[in-house]
Amino acid sequence: MLNIADTLHLWCCQARPFALATVVDVHGSAPLPPGTSVAVDEDGNAVGSISGGCVEGAVYDLCRQVLGDRGTPQRARFGYSDNDAFAVGLTCGGELDVLVQRIDPPAQPHLAAALAEIVQGRPAAMAQVVDGPDDLIGHTLSVLGENQITYGSLDGGPADQAVADQARALLRAGRTGRATIGGDADWCPERLSLLVHVHASRPxxxxxxxxxxxxxxxxxxxxxxxxxxxxxxxxxxxxxxxxxxxxxxxxxxxxxxxxxxxxxxxxxxxxxxxxxxxxxxxxxxxxxxxxxxxxxxxxxxxxxxxxxxxxxxxxxxxxxxxxxxxxxxxxxxxxxxxxxxxxxxxxxxxxxxxxxxxxxxxxxxxxxxxxxxxxx
Incomplete structure (x- = not known):
């Protein structure tokens, strides 16, 4: 989502709901990496690209559906079709896993805070749950600034600390990446897969x-x-x-x-x-x-x-x-x-x-x- 941070920050400041489609995984050759996003607001305005053009129409339609349904996030996979090269697909031969979710900015003030840091060029890491319990899919927790202050919450317990630790590690490394936590019955029984969006200071x-x-x-x-x-x-x-x-x-x-x-x-x-x-x-x-x-x-x-x-x-x-x-x-x-x-x-x-x-x-x-x- 960092590729469209300026627009997302503006929409959050305007309390404008939008659907966010994010590449959460890539299989084979694909034009853009995990973390790349498209967003569509309630007026149908779209910003961003996740494939360089070849699946944008299908993603736009899915965003409109999720935004209108006000329902749970949806996952979709887009890949190349051997039978019909003109069908929805990636002509480069790869596959994209995309998570589409509705964002209501007033309900997620920590998202606006993180985007504000990114727009100002300050370091930030936003951990997004992309796989796990349905009630947590799409939720985010952010680590902001040189002091690495945590914003947002997933469960108010051990998972928050574990996610924050993963976000800090990737922020120090300066790269967006996947991480997994949980699956331990004595600590955090729910296994969570995260995509951590990192905006680091310039190397x-x-x-x-x-x-x-x-x-x-x-x-x-x-x-x-x-x-x-x-x-x-x-x-x-x-x-x-x-x-x-x-x-x-x-x-x-x-x-x-x-x-x-x-x-x-x-x-x-x-x-x-x-x-x-x-x-x-x-x-x-x-x-x-x-x-x-x-x-x-x-x-x-x-x-x-x-x-x-x-x-x-x-x-x-x-x-x-x-x-x-x-x-x-x-x-x-x-x-x-x-x-x-x-x-x-x-x-x-x-x-x-x-x-x-x-x-x-x-x-x-x-x-x-x-x-x-x-x-x-």
């Missing part, structure tokens, strides 16, 4: 070295939704004018800045300085931090010398295994812009535990679900 891209490659990489990173920091110890080069796509430009020794800034498992560190007096202290520190990606620019010869110096500085082989050097995928890149695409592509592939190989050389679904242990 960070730390670019060290105020060079032309850094300017191009800043632009690529901003396009991908990263919060960009460019850091260099040389004030004549590290200026906001040279890096208009960066959120901040810092003049400091790279390792000293990395020591004092905040990083997490979604942070990407790109070292573009080509200078051992900057690179070695910086990489020694970075390889000991829980960041998601670490890459360093340089030739094969520079890479070999860098490894020698890092080993001499006490960096273990296990830590060195985290280093992507020379940085980027083999795209034949020459210009700063091409190199930025090469680096950005490697970050995407690494984040998604993907191969980085051409899809034409692979088999199986194009869109895989998040994999076990996937960094984000």
């Amino acid at each position: 960070r891209l730390l670019v060290f070295g105020a060079v032309d490659f850094a300017a191009a990489l800043s632009q690529a990173g901003a396009f991908l939704g990263y919060r960009i920091t460019v850091c260099d110890a040389r004030p004549v080069f590290a200026t906001a004018t040279r890096f208009p796509h960066a959120d901040e430009v810092v003049v400091d020794w790279p390792h000293r800045y990395l020591q004092r800034t905040t990083v997490d498992a979604r942070t990407a560190v790109c070292v573009l300085t080509h200078d051992a007096k900057f690179d070695i202290p910086l990489l020694r520190l970075a390889l000991d931090l829980p960041v998601g990606y670490i890459g360093a620019m340089g030739s094969r010869r520079t890479h070999d010398e860098r490894l020698r110096l890092l080993r001499g500085a006490g960096v273990s082989e296990e830590q060195l295994g985290r280093l992507r050097s020379p940085i980027g995928l083999d795209l034949g890149a020459r210009t700063p812009q091409e190199t930025a695409v090469s680096i950005a592509a490697e970050i995407i592939a690494h984040t998604n535990l993907a191969t980085g190989r051409p899809l034409s050389q692979l088999t199986g679904p194009i869109h895989w679900p998040p994999r076990q242990g996937q960094p984000v």
Whole structure:
């Protein structure tokens, strides 16, 4: 539902009832991920998309039905029809499980509170019950803000705490995902399946070295939704004018800045300085931090010398295994812009535990679900 958060927030503020159709599961290849929603209000106005067009008409009709019936939520599965490619279906060959429910904003004030946080760009996680007892299907509980305050309630008991814990975990990871709780007769006998919609703060891209490659990489990173920091110890080069796509430009020794800034498992560190007096202290520190990606620019010869110096500085082989050097995928890149695409592509592939190989050389679904242990 985060794809239409602005409109949903407006409708909640207007106390306007609407039907919400949400993709709760995907089987095979599908154009949009779980959590994507369509909403239809009582006047027939629709917003959002869950399939890129191929099942929107059927979902719209189901929303109108649920909204008019004022009844219980409904589940539907949409998939490709081998017999009639023009029938309701996904021509990409996948299947979508969709939950359609009626929302009456005055009865769910915590939903408006969560949407307000999301619209303001603040972190929030909304746990939606998508499978379980009929009286809980569609109910939500939210964890909002940096202080992770809980809004809403499912049963007023142990289930609330368990759902909040799952929401906080996915909020820390920064990704929307499924979770299951309950099924324990001594604690929570009802088994609940949740879809946790996560709006996290932007992941960070730390670019060290105020060079032309850094300017191009800043632009690529901003396009991908990263919060960009460019850091260099040389004030004549590290200026906001040279890096208009960066959120901040810092003049400091790279390792000293990395020591004092905040990083997490979604942070990407790109070292573009080509200078051992900057690179070695910086990489020694970075390889000991829980960041998601670490890459360093340089030739094969520079890479070999860098490894020698890092080993001499006490960096273990296990830590060195985290280093992507020379940085980027083999795209034949020459210009700063091409190199930025090469680096950005490697970050995407690494984040998604993907191969980085051409899809034409692979088999199986194009869109895989998040994999076990996937960094984000």
